[in-house]
Every structure is written in structure tokens, then in C-alpha cells.
Amino acid sequence: MNVSKYSIKGQKMSEKVELPKVFTTTFRPDVIKRAVLAEQSWKKQPKGVSPLAGRMVAVENWGPGRGAARVPRIKGSRTHSAQRTAFIPQARGGHKAHPPTAEKKIIEKVNRKEHLLALKSAIAYTASKTAVGDRGHRFEDKMEFPIIVESKAEVIEKTQDVVRFLGNLGLSLELMRIKIGKKVRPGKGKGRGRKYKVPVGPLIVVGDRECPLSKAGRNILGTTVISVRELSTEMLAPGTYPGRLTIWTEDAIKSLGERFG
Numbered sequence: 001m002n003v004s005k006y007s008i009k010g011q012k013m014s015e016k017v018e019l020p021k022v023f024t025t026t027f028r029p030d031v032i033k034r035a036v037l038a039e040q041s042w043k044k045q046p047k048g049v050s051p052l053a054g055r056m057v058a059v060e061n062w063g064p065g066r067g068a069a070r071v072p073r074i075k076g077s078r079t080h081s082a083q084r085t086a087f088i089p090q091a092r093g094g095h096k097a098h099p100p101t102a103e104k105k106i107i108e109k110v111n112r113k114e115h116l117l118a119l120k121s122a123i124a125y126t127a128s129k130t131a132v133g134d135r136g137h138r139f140e141d142k143m144e145f146p147i148i149v150e151s152k153a154e155v156i157e158k159t160q161d162v163v164r165f166l167g168n169l170g171l172s173l174e175l176m177r178i179k180i181g182k183k184v185r186p187g188k189g190k191g192r193g194r195k196y197k198v199p200v201g202p203l204i205v206v207g208d209r210e211c212p213l214s215k216a217g218r219n220i221l222g223t224t225v226i227s228v229r230e231l232s233t234e235m236l237a238p239g240t241y242p243g244r245l246t247i248w249t250e251d252a253i254k255s256l257g258e259r260f261g
Contacts, residue, residue, distance in 0.1 A: 010168030054095030131243030207251025
């Protein structure tokens with residue numbers, strides 16, 4: 001299938017681009033959701049407590065007949081000052097009842113072929129104008145999907161030029177949506193390095209990760225620039241919802257065909 005491509009000035013060019021076969025993959029939102037959840041679990045860090053936490057204390061049970069609960073108490077003289085309980089979960093300084101363990105399985109596994117199908121299906125979703133619109137992205141009605149731009153876009157060196165380039169493509173409303181949607185996060189996350197919540201914006205896929213566009217576009221709010229080799233299901237379907245607004249360069253389409261055949 002041949003589709004039109006756009007210039008860096010947002011004008012539709014007469015030259016057509018042949019889409020790789022990966023764009024004909026069947027839409028599988030169920031497989032995409034499973035793959036995204038698996039990729040999210042790979043980022044989790046195992047956590048647990050020391051097996052000896054709250055247990056490094058000498059205790060004894062007084063037994064019956066003393067008018068006191070039969071719970072572990074600190075060893076020593078059996079005076080009133082030495083009656084403090086210890087070791088058990090309900091005691092001050094005692095160990096936790098069911099603490100987190102580092103041995104817990106927090107990594108979700110997904111079959112290799114199933115994971116590949118999810119990635120291909122997420123790529124195919126970027127060519128669906130309806131799916132992109134349903135996800136909340138804003139663009140002009142005349143826009144054709146998938147959005148493919150000429151390779152000259154990869155040599156843009158300044159952030160302001162990238163913003164102008166996105167505006168020429170008819171994505172000014174999308175950039176405005178991200179700017180307005182930036183909110184202060186509720187809760188304790190504000191003091192833990194994630195004060196703001198930013199809506200997910202356009203994804204620009206390039207052929208070479210070292211191109212100037214990768215550095216120029218990384219400072220635009222909500223926008224991500226990656227290469228074809230770095231594509232992941234979570235990047236194309238954030239929050240398990242496929243149809244992210246994706247801009248492909250002509251070199252990226254060629255690399256896509258080489259990668260998936």
C-alpha cells in the first residue's frame with residue numbers, strides 16, 4: 001500500500017511511500033494490554049526486609065500462673081520494668097506479620113511470539129485515524145495516517161524548529177492540549193521527583209538514534225523521539241491503550257521494513 005508523505009513545511013508531497021507489511025497486522029488490543037503490563041513489570045525493583053528484622057532480641061515466655069499474657073517478653077529480671085513484650089508482630093519493635101520478600105515474583109512473562117505480535121499490532125494501530133482520535137489526540141481532519149515525513153526532518157537541530165515543524169503538520173492543538181493538561185500530582189509524589197503529571201503527546205520515530213532531531217525534540221513537553229530499534233509496545237500504547245499519535249520519518253519506514261520484513 002502506498003501513502004503520501006509530508007514535507008517539513010507540512011505540505012503533502014507528490015511522491016508516495018510504500019508501507020511495510022507490518023502495517024497490515026491484525027488489531028489485537030488484548031495482546032497489546034498483556035505485553036504492556038509485562039513490560040511495566042520489568043521496571044519494578046525487588047524489595048524486602050531483613051529476615052532478622054525485629055527478631056534480634058532475647059525473649060522468654062513466662063508460662064501460666066502469673067496473671068500475665070503468655071507472650072514473649074524480654075529476658076532479664078522479672079520485675080515490672082522487664083515485662084515489655086518483644087519479637088511478636090503486635091509488640092513494639094517486633095517483626096512484621098507478613099513483610100515483603102525479595103523472592104516474590106514481580107516479573108510477568110509473555111511469550112516471545114505473542115510479544116512480537118503485540119508490537120506489530122501496536123504499530124498497525126498508528127495507521128488508524130479513528131484509533132488515534134479516540135485516544136484523545138488532536139489533529140486536523142485533513143491529516144492522513146500513518147503520518148510519514150521526509151528524511152530532512154531528522155536533521156532539525158533546534159527545539160523551536162521542531163515545534164514549528166509539528167505546527168506545520170497541523171498538530172498545534174495537540175501541543176496546546178499537552179500544555180493545558182499539565183497538572184500538579186496529588187499526594188506524596190510531589191516530593192519524590194514527580195511533581196507534575198503530563199499528558200502523553202506525539203511519538204516521533206526516526207531511523208538513526210544519533211540524528212540531531214533526537215536531541216532537539218526531547219525537550220518538548222509530552223513528546224518523545226526514539227529510533228525504530230527502541231520501539232516498544234508500551235511506547236506505542238501507553239497505559240495499555242493503543243493508537244498513540246506517531247510520526248514516522250521516511251528512513252524510519254525503511255528501517256521498519258528491514259526489521260519486520
